Amino acid sequence: MTPVLPISFLTDYGTADGFVAACRGVMARIAPEARVLDITHEVPPGDIRRGALLLAQTLPYLPPGVHVAVVDPGVGTARRGVLVRTSEHLLVGPDNGLLPWAADALGGIREAYELGNPALMLPQVSATFHGRDVFAPVAAHLATGTPPSEVGRRLDAGSLVRLADPVAYVDRGTGYAEVLTEDRFGNVQLSLAESHIRELGVERGGALDVEAGGDVHWVPYRRTFGDVAAGALVALLDSAGYVALTVNGGDAARALRVRPGDPVKLRRPDSGTGAV
Structure with a gap:
């Protein structure tokens, strides 16, 4: 049967x-x-x-x-x-x-x-x-x-109809991404993977300059939410393997003023490229 x-x-x-x-x-x-x-x-x-x-x-x-x-x-x-x-x-x-x-x-x-x-x-x-x-x-x-x-x-x-692939690449020291999702906690999932962050020359324990919502934020790159103080921004790899921007105990989407589909740029803080 x-x-x-x-x-x-x-x-x-x-x-x-x-x-x-x-x-x-x-x-x-x-x-x-x-x-x-x-x-x-x-x-x-x-x-x-x-x-x-x-x-x-x-x-x-x-x-x-x-x-x-x-x-x-x-x-x-x-x-x-x-x-x-x-x-x-x-x-x-x-x-x-x-x-x-x-x-x-x-x-x-x-x-x-x-x-x-x-x-x-x-x-x-x-x-x-x-x-x-x-x-x-x-x-x-x-x-x-x-x-x-x-x-x-x-x-x-x-x-079959296919959606356009998300923006996700690194060029001359800048990672170009878009917001994939915003979950109910306010965590912001980006279209970049760990390989893109390494291509920027950033390892866990380092930091990123994140341009989002019209501002540039210095964001530590860590393993989990509790690796930064309560209320602080942190970048990490989420459970799906994507780079996520989060706030320990808070709402990153609100803090960064972004929504799904919005562009985000990432750089090493010492890259010297400045904000675009």
Whole structure:
């Protein structure tokens, strides 16, 4: 007997309405034995980029299964619904850039299909609620063993919509980055990795000049929050392997006056390049 796969679920629906419950109810009716793991339903409304980042940084820690993601401001338009298969995972959602970064983090896309088989969807498909009527039932059928090839026609993986890659490079002593995310603690995740900081000639225990929000800040580069005094800025590597700007016990996003997508520049304090 084919084991029932777990299903993970990410949306921008929030929990004030019944949208999440309706989707989970559809999955439960089709695949009552499937375990559903909620990643989050608090993606900012319509923020595809935030949803894509959350998927890419979370799915590598989840068991092989079916992953449903719905951040879909284009619902009901000509945008496609798709299934993306990696070596061990199945990703279901809109073709708007939400899924490819996560597929990359899971080893890359093996196959892609357009969702086009009405037998795997609800009998009546609303133009404004594909999460309930298309993505949830397709995911539940996949979890119970329906082959990916049955969801619809196969697609060229290169035809999937991709978001622009974040700015992340070092040039002549300056690291150019952008704010990827701001979490609920106010920690600011940048698009740079440890290799970029080393390229700047900075090791842990050193410091960085950080240009953000119109100001330049001297920021120590340490291992964790408690390596600086309460209320002080500190740069560190976060749990996803990215450089993060944080305040010990405080809100770095507010202190630096930055939001996701904002540019940030980093330099060694003694680089002599000055503020740009």
